[in-house]
Amino acid sequence: MQWLEIAITTPAEWVEAVSNMFIELGTGGVAIEDPALFSLYLQEPQDEVALDPLSLPREPVVKAYLPVDENLDARLAALKERLTAVAGEGIFNINTKKIREEDWACSWKAYYKPVCVGRKLVVKPAWEEYRALAGQVVIEMDPGMAFGCGTHPSTRLCLSLLEDVLAGGEVVVDVGTGSGILAIAAALLGARRVVAVDNDPVAVAAARQNVEQNRVQDLVEVVCGDLLANIEGPVDVVVANIVADVIIRLALQARKILKPDGLFIASGIIKGREHDVAGALHSHGFEIIDRRCSGEWHALLARGGCRP
């Protein structure tokens, strides 16, 4: 299959909004090439710096991929209309190029480097060397065509919340697992059993591969399905990094399978929608016990569940 790579060069303040538009358009993944992140990476002590600073973009570039099929023109037109509606003409520079599926993965790999998240997690591309410090928990990722290489703020918010709430021995469900990153993190942080679900077969395949890569296949089961439709409780933690409207739809299902005082980590909420999501959580009996944000992205930690 052929794919269209869409690369949008944008001022930094629009990065999250553009990423969100791609996600709402249904692209499997979003890659952010942010010169600020590269500079941070280059400041860290490295055994070997494989990145040529002169090759870095001067402004952030947000990339996503759409299949070249009969829906492509309509999806591109919808994207351009939305970009113009939010920011007017001339803010974004859009470049597209067709690439073969076999070349897809390599097109963004050069910019994907190990990143530290929270207190002890490190997300490392499968093909990069990284010498872990004492106490660090290293997740190896090859997201392929699925969302979730650990650089997106909404993923990072989930990772840091997982790190804070997991004490060991929990049953966790990761809804919208993408590359499997959150499910793998939960297992490496001590969960006793993790179910990872996604409705995209490409994501399910990538997640299964990453689960094996991290040698947590005895703890993590990856299934294809719609939200929590076929998942049985009781569980200790539900984590979901999807868009606000999907989180709202998920809230009741999550409450039904959570143990009393179970925890719901809800992320992927773009600025302006956090009140809608909090309202839906309250209306289903959840208590919000933590709120975190990074740039335009919000995550909520809610407590609630059903008595047996």
Ligand SMILES: C[S@@+](CC[C@H](N)C(=O)[O-])C[C@H]1O[C@@H](n2cnc3c(N)ncnc32)[C@H](O)[C@@H]1O
């Ligand atoms: C933003 S990505 C999150 C990936 C990963 N969990 C992370 O945090 O980086 C959202 C994922 O949710 C999946 N998804 C969207 N709607 C879904 C649904 N109704 N049921 C299951 N998965 C869904 C998408 O296929 C995508 O892989």
